[in-house]
Amino acid sequence: MFKVRDNEPDYALLADKNSQTLNRYGLSIDKAHQGDALYGKSLNINGDGEIGSNPNRYKQHGFYFNADNCIACHACEAACSEKNDNPAHIAFRSVGFVEGGTYPNYQRLNISMACNHCDDPVCLKGCPTRAYTKFAEYGAVLQDPDICFGCGYCTWVCPYNAPQLDPVKGQVSKCNMCVDRLEVGLKPACVSACLGKALDFGVIENIPEGRAQAKTEIPGFPSPEITHPNIRFQQTRTTQRDMVRVDSTALKYHRDDTSGAFRPTLDPKHGYQRHWNLKKLLGSHENAHIAFTLSVQTVMGAFLLLILGGWLGNAQLSAFSGSVAYLPSLGLMLVLMSFGLFKLNMHLGKPLRFYRGFNNLRHSPVSREIAGVSLFFAGLAGYGFFTFFGGMTGSLIGAALTGSLRNLAATAGILGACLGGYYMIKLYLIPARPFWNHWHTGAAFVATALGLGALLLALTAWLTGALTNELGVVLTSVAATGFALEGIGLIAHARDLKSHGDEGAASFYEQTTTYGYPYWVRNGLLATSLLLAMGMGFTEQASGLAFGLLALTALASGILGRALFYVLVIPTTMPGAFFWRNKGFVEHAKEVGLANMPQVGVVPDAH
Structure with a gap:
C-alpha cells in the first residue's frame, strides 16, 4: 500500500463523511454494494493484494476545480508527472487558459484538466484492445499500457485530451486517479500539490467546504453531454463575453446571453490569406491512414463491382470476368490490400500486437472495422486463390466443389466489404471531432470506392x-456517380461547418487559409474528374488516354482530399497555453531545433 507520511497535512486527506445517492445525470454514485461480485476485491496495485480501508471506496469520486483560485503555477502538472514518472513530452494533467478584454479590463481564466473518469467513457468503448476498465472502486477509469497496442483511437474520441500517446514507447497512458493514494485516504497528488486550493477531490457532487458552486461547464470546457465527466467547477468571477484561446487554434468562447453558457465559435486570428503548406499537408503523421483508407476502399469498390456486376447480370462486367484483364485485376487488388494493411499495421505503436485489435468487438468500431476488413481480405484472397489455381484445385477436389468454394469466398468478401466499410465510416463519426462527425465522411469513403x-x-x-x-x-458512369456524391458532400459539409460555428468551423477556416491552395486544387481536380467521367459516358468514347488522365486527376484529388481530412480535424479539447499544448509552438520548435531538446516537451516524430 502507499506509504502515508506521519506529518501528512490535513488538506491532503479525503474528508467525505456523507454523499448523495444520485449524481446530476441521474446515475447512482454507489458503484457496488456488499455482496456484489465486484465488492471486496483488491486493486492489486503493484502486486499488492491488500484492500484499502477507505469507507467511500465504492462511490464515484471526481475532481473539483475552482477557476477563481487557479494561478497557473503548474504545481499540479509537476506533482502528477513526478508521481507517474512521466517524460517531459507526456503530461496526464495540463494547465491552459483563455483570456478576454483589454487593459485595464483584461481577464484570464486558467483551467487545469486531466482525465475526468466519466460515467460514459468513450475511451473504454472505443479501445479495440480493451485496455480500459471502469472500476467499481472510486469509479476510476483505468488504462493498462501493457495491453494497449498504440493505435491512438482513444486520443481521438476523448473530448478532454486525457489519454496520452507516447510514440517512444508506442502506447497510451493516462491519469489513474492516484487510486493507490485513495486506498489509504489521501487525495490525488495533483490536488495535494495545489497552492491556491483550486483543485479538490472527493465523492462526486460533494461541494468542498467554503465553495459555493458545482457547475458542469466553464469557458473552454467541452460539452459534458458527450461523456458525463466527473468534474465540477466553480467560477464566480464575471468574465468577458468573448474569451479567446491563446494557443494557435482559431477558436474563442462566446457567452450566450440567454443561457449564460459559453460556446466555441470561430476566431479568425490568422487572417484569410491562402497558403500551400504542402510539406505539412503531405508529411502528416496520419499518412498511414491515408494509404490504408484509399487503397482498401478502392479495392472494396472494385471487388463489389466485379462480383455483384456479374451476379446481377450486367453484360459488360460479366464479360470482364472472362477477359484477359480479370486475373491482373484480382492480382492488383491483392497487392493494394496487402499494401494498405501493412501501412496501417506498421502505424501501430506495437505492430506485433496487431491481433489485440479483435478484443473489443462488443463495443469498439475499430475492432469491428478490423474484423470486417480482415473478412474481406480473406474472401478476396480465397476468391483469388480459386480463380488463379482453379484448374489445379478442380483436378484435386472437383470443379463443382471448387466453384462452390470460390462463390463462398466471394460471399465472404462481399459481407466483409459491407461490414468493414460501414465501421470504417462509423469510427470517424466522433462527437469530439466535429469536422469528421458529418455524413460527408461516409459520402467521401463511398465515393472513393465507386470512383477509384x-x-x-x-x-x-x-x-x-x-x-x-x-x-x-x-x-x-459508376465513377461519375462517386465523384458527384463526394462533391455534394463537400458542399453540404462546408455549409454545415460554417453555420455551426464550433471546432468544425475552425477546421474549415484552416482548410481555406492554412491549406487554402491545396483545398481549391483538390476541388478543381474533383470537378475535372467529374466532367471527364461524364463526358466519356455521354460520348461513349473511352480511350485509354482519357482513362489515364481521369485516373490521375481522381487519384490526385483523392490523396489531397484525404490528407486534408486528417490534418485539419480540430478536436473539442481543452485550451492550451503559449508553449504547452500549442500546435503553433510545436511547429516553431521543430523548425528552429528546440524540439530536439527533450526538456521542451515536444512529442517526438515517431510511432
Whole structure:
C-alpha cells in the first residue's frame, strides 16, 4: 500500500463523511454494494493484494476545480508527472487558459484538466484492445499500457485530451486517479500539490467546504453531454463575453446571453490569406491512414463491382470476368490490400500486437472495422486463390466443389466489404471531432470506392487490351456517380461547418487559409474528374488516354482530399497555453531545433 507520511497535512486527506445517492445525470454514485461480485476485491496495485480501508471506496469520486483560485503555477502538472514518472513530452494533467478584454479590463481564466473518469467513457468503448476498465472502486477509469497496442483511437474520441500517446514507447497512458493514494485516504497528488486550493477531490457532487458552486461547464470546457465527466467547477468571477484561446487554434468562447453558457465559435486570428503548406499537408503523421483508407476502399469498390456486376447480370462486367484483364485485376487488388494493411499495421505503436485489435468487438468500431476488413481480405484472397489455381484445385477436389468454394469466398468478401466499410465510416463519426462527425465522411469513403474502384478495373482493362466502349461507359458512369456524391458532400459539409460555428468551423477556416491552395486544387481536380467521367459516358468514347488522365486527376484529388481530412480535424479539447499544448509552438520548435531538446516537451516524430 502507499506509504502515508506521519506529518501528512490535513488538506491532503479525503474528508467525505456523507454523499448523495444520485449524481446530476441521474446515475447512482454507489458503484457496488456488499455482496456484489465486484465488492471486496483488491486493486492489486503493484502486486499488492491488500484492500484499502477507505469507507467511500465504492462511490464515484471526481475532481473539483475552482477557476477563481487557479494561478497557473503548474504545481499540479509537476506533482502528477513526478508521481507517474512521466517524460517531459507526456503530461496526464495540463494547465491552459483563455483570456478576454483589454487593459485595464483584461481577464484570464486558467483551467487545469486531466482525465475526468466519466460515467460514459468513450475511451473504454472505443479501445479495440480493451485496455480500459471502469472500476467499481472510486469509479476510476483505468488504462493498462501493457495491453494497449498504440493505435491512438482513444486520443481521438476523448473530448478532454486525457489519454496520452507516447510514440517512444508506442502506447497510451493516462491519469489513474492516484487510486493507490485513495486506498489509504489521501487525495490525488495533483490536488495535494495545489497552492491556491483550486483543485479538490472527493465523492462526486460533494461541494468542498467554503465553495459555493458545482457547475458542469466553464469557458473552454467541452460539452459534458458527450461523456458525463466527473468534474465540477466553480467560477464566480464575471468574465468577458468573448474569451479567446491563446494557443494557435482559431477558436474563442462566446457567452450566450440567454443561457449564460459559453460556446466555441470561430476566431479568425490568422487572417484569410491562402497558403500551400504542402510539406505539412503531405508529411502528416496520419499518412498511414491515408494509404490504408484509399487503397482498401478502392479495392472494396472494385471487388463489389466485379462480383455483384456479374451476379446481377450486367453484360459488360460479366464479360470482364472472362477477359484477359480479370486475373491482373484480382492480382492488383491483392497487392493494394496487402499494401494498405501493412501501412496501417506498421502505424501501430506495437505492430506485433496487431491481433489485440479483435478484443473489443462488443463495443469498439475499430475492432469491428478490423474484423470486417480482415473478412474481406480473406474472401478476396480465397476468391483469388480459386480463380488463379482453379484448374489445379478442380483436378484435386472437383470443379463443382471448387466453384462452390470460390462463390463462398466471394460471399465472404462481399459481407466483409459491407461490414468493414460501414465501421470504417462509423469510427470517424466522433462527437469530439466535429469536422469528421458529418455524413460527408461516409459520402467521401463511398465515393472513393465507386470512383477509384471503377477506375482500377478500367485501367486494368486498358493495359491488357480488354477495354471496350461499352465497358468504359459502365465504369465511367459508376465513377461519375462517386465523384458527384463526394462533391455534394463537400458542399453540404462546408455549409454545415460554417453555420455551426464550433471546432468544425475552425477546421474549415484552416482548410481555406492554412491549406487554402491545396483545398481549391483538390476541388478543381474533383470537378475535372467529374466532367471527364461524364463526358466519356455521354460520348461513349473511352480511350485509354482519357482513362489515364481521369485516373490521375481522381487519384490526385483523392490523396489531397484525404490528407486534408486528417490534418485539419480540430478536436473539442481543452485550451492550451503559449508553449504547452500549442500546435503553433510545436511547429516553431521543430523548425528552429528546440524540439530536439527533450526538456521542451515536444512529442517526438515517431510511432
